[in-house]
């Protein structure tokens with residue numbers, strides 16, 4: 001579904017991604033871990049099409065399409081979704097209106113008619129329950145004055161509404177208490193199926209007890225330096241990242 | 255003499271001594287003295303230039319010269335079809351149609367009932383409300399275009415609500431501006447709300463687009479007496495074939511509330527709004543809210559003046575601009591707090607989104623405060639869309655234009671959301687979205 005080949009990217013002249021290779025198939029869940037500042041959010045941003053990043057080398061293919069050539073909106077319409085680490089607040093844009101617009105723009109792209117008001121409401125109700133998203137938040141401005149947990153739930157609620165093929169969750173667990181974490185993870189797990197893929201970015205192993213990944217990658221200094229299964233996450237939790245960094249330096253000095 | 259009357263407007267205004275006086279005699283009403291005094295004032299002050307303090311950023315002469323305008327005093331007939339586009343969906347209201355300022359009774363439904371006087375201004379020049387209030391708003395004397403209007407206006411709408419009279423439905427005034435040849439029209443209105451009266455009045459405009467350019471120099475005086483309340487919405491629909499100087503001069507008395515909302519929409523190349531409020535009583539509330547959404551080479555100048563004469567009054571002014579293409583806006587917010595006006599609360603804010611490459615805003619707060627126990631503030635911003643917000647919306651599949659429309663809607667939200675009539679609120683939001691999605 002998604003193929004990343006030797007991806008290099010920079011922001012404001014600073015090299016951030018230095019040759020990422022990653023293959024994600026249908027139905028898989030990949031976790032990306034790594035210390036702060038290693039480039040996890042940058043990778044997510046490049047995939048979603050944030051334009052302050054410049055791709056200097058490499059390719060990204062999504063279902064046979066050259067992802068890097070698409071506008072951010074077309075990437076979303078093709079089925080890529082990014083749950084932001086820090087969702088923005090947009091005063092004056094109501095959550096409901098925003099979602100309706102997004103959903104209908106995606107439907108138009110796919111050649112579908114806009115959803116009837118009734119169907120839209122039904123869908124909204126159903127998906128709200130998935131992440132226990134309060135309906136009184138629906139009529140409020142997008143994320144305005146939401147608590148950290150409400151913002152993260154809103155991201156997952158949007159994910160459920162827009163039903164993408166590939167969802168990238170950037171530190172959706174940071175700042176969540178254990179109850180919220182359970183709710184959010186349960187929501188994500190209910191959305192998992194054989195057709196959908198997830199990239200779960202986190203630096204806490206805790207999340208991966210709830211959303212169990214097929215693969216765990218360690219991103220460090222703009223590169224994936226190790227790939228393993230969920231046991232790797234446990235090992236990282238116990239031993240930290242230093243042993244990996246040492247392994248890396250040994251390899252590089254050979 | 256007759257040849258003078260067909261002189262192009264600009265020449266008449268600047269050069270010819272007798273032609274203007276001849277125009278005044280044409281009016282032939284009981285207001286000759288008032289008209290002649292006004293004409294003398296107009297001549298003494300003269301047409302504004304860029305050196306005139308109040309007109310430093312707006313070159314009106316350029317627009318007066320642009321076409322060979324002539325005074326148009328007589329009424330023009332229009333059909334119901336012409337007025338149809340003005341309909342505000344779902345709004346239950348009294349609709350009143352004015353064509354170049356002349357009441358078109360055949361197309362109007364005038365509210366009737368005890369305490370309501372409403373009709374052509376020309377038919378009410380001896381009414382007590384008229385003789386008491388006409389041309390009495392203190393700021394008009396120094397406003398040169400208003401003096402020109404006083405000297406030569408043709409007609410307009412007179413509304414007087416007796417004490418305790420409440421209009422149950424909004425009045426929707428549809429101004430049609432139309433002429434076969436370039437015309438200079440001067441509507442003149444006077445609305446008086448006596449003690450404890452209340453009304454909601456919506457003004458919108460229609461400009462049949464096959465017609466020649468009209469230049470309107472209109473003046474509206476409103477008087478809001480003790481404990482009365484006026485909600486006033488002015489929607490300047492905008493058209494290529496229209497130019498406008500629009501003067502609204504209000505007076506408020508004790509405990510009264512005046513809410514003025516002004517919406518300037520695209521396409522009219524030149525709009526100058528003079529809005530002034532004189533607070534003649536204490537404990538009043540004034541809200542002045544405005545949105546200007548301009549495109550192409552549009553020039554929109556909002557010139558506002560809050561005159562705090564009496565103590566314990568509250569005024570809040572918020573103007574927001576969205577400037578597309580090469581449009582150009584001027585905002586002047588004058589707040590004068592007299593020495594007697596202790597415990598004044600006066601707030602002012604002007605925010606702008608500069609979206610066009612060549613869009614420009616010139617914003618001038620002018621605070622003159624002579625009382626010591628007051629709360630006053632003013633603020634100004636000009637900026638673009640937040641990139642973060644745009645990216646967020648686009649990352650959800652929302653295209654760039656639709657995202658901009660949502661953002662503009664959000665930007666204007668704190669004003670549109672305050673509109674007290676849901677149908678009008680929807681109408682305005684639709685208009686704004688329609689313009690942005692175009």
Ligand SMILES: Nc1ncnc2c1ncn2[C@@H]1O[C@H](COP(=O)(O)OP(=O)(O)O)[C@@H](O)[C@H]1O
Nearest residue numbers: 011012014016035036037038039040041042043
């Ligand atoms: N807009 C930016 N300008 C300059 N440097 C940036 C910008 N965004 C991110 N960076 C830098 O890129 C590196 C990777 O950041 P990020 O992708 O946020 O890491 P992570 O998500 O793994 O914590 C950091 O060194 C950060 O300072």
Ligand SMILES: [Mg+2]
Nearest residue numbers: 040041085171
């Ligand atoms: Mg990050």
